[in-house]
Amino acid sequence: MEEEGPDTGSPLFPTDGGKETYKDVLLSPELDKTHQKELDLLLQRFDKVLTERPDRKDLIEHEIRLIDDNPVRQSMYLTPFAMRETIEKENKVIIGHAVYNDFKVLGLKPQHYMVRDTAQCRRLVQMASLEGRGNSLKKLAQVLLDRPIQVSSKGHCSVEDARATLDLFKLVRKDWEYDLMVKWLKKNSDINNILMEQVNTNILNASVQTLEYFLQDKFWPTEIID
Numbered sequence: 639m640e641e642e643g644p645d646t647g648s649p650l651f652p653t654d655g656g657k658e659t660y661k662d663v664l665l666s667p668e669l670d671k672t673h674q675k676e677l678d679l680l681l682q683r684f685d686k687v688l689t690e691r692p693d694r695k696d697l698i699e700h701e702i703r704l705i706d707d708n709p710v711r712q713s714m715y716l717t718p719f720a721m722r723e724t725i726e727k728e729n730k731v732i733i734g735h736a737v738y739n740d741f742k743v744l745g746l747k748p749q750h751y752m753v754r755d756t757a758q759c760r761r762l763v764q765m766a767s768l769e770g771r772g773n774s775l776k777k778l779a780q781v782l783l784d785r786p787i788q789v790s791s792k793g794h795c796s797v798e799d800a801r802a803t804l805d806l807f808k809l810v811r812k813d814w815e816y817d818l819m820v821k822w823l824k825k826n827s828d829i830n831n832i833l834m835e836q837v838n839t840n841i842l843n844a845s846v847q848t849l850e851y852f853l854q855d856k857f858w859p860t861e862i863i864d
Contacts, residue, residue: 735775735803751822751829754814756803761810761817775799778806 732748734740736757741747756762756778758771766773766781776788779802787802788794807814822829 733804733807754807756806759810759814761814762806775802
């Protein structure tokens with residue numbers, strides 16, 4: 639869209655009680671009803687941002703014209719390349735619940751063997767006596783942790799969700815990791831070798847002698863285990 643100077647035409651919507659609002663924006667008569675509706679909704683959404691602001695031109699001075707046939711849509715957020723490259727080079731196992739939805743938004747494509755999605759963990763489902771996969775974090779936390787989460791009408795707390803996810807993972811981490819290692823060893827030994835090399839490197843750097851010792855709580859962030 640582009641802004642142009644004042645037009646001699648009338649606004650598509652009449653001024654309400656003499657008070658200037660988003661409805662005072664002139665819309666090109668060339669727009670069809672679909673585009674007019676889209677622009678009306680867009681302007682209504684940002685009405686408080688665009689009207690009666692110091693050092694801004696009045697809405698009545700502008701006309702919005704459609705310069706192509708593409709619908710008005712918000713552009714998708716793209717993770718900066720430098721940030722994405724840093725994340726992908728970390729070689730850390732990513733733990734989350736329904737985490738692939740987050741990857742899609744962030745534009746990340748980590749290797750599947752570096753992801754632990756608690757929404758897809760069969761052991762958690764069995765422990766909770768639930769069926770299928772994709773059970774909600776709220777339900778799993780309530781049943782397995784006896785912890786009510788996501789109860790606020792204002793939305794989810796990301797910290798609360800993250801802690802619940804990590805606590806769920808800790809319930810099954812040893813057995814789950816073993817299951818995955820066995821599965822990958824049968825299907826693709828290269829994956830197993832990559833993971834074991836990373837584990838050995840972490841153990842060496844942490845002066846830890848065994849994998850079991852490495853998984854103890856002392857190696858988890860204090861704010862998570864307190």
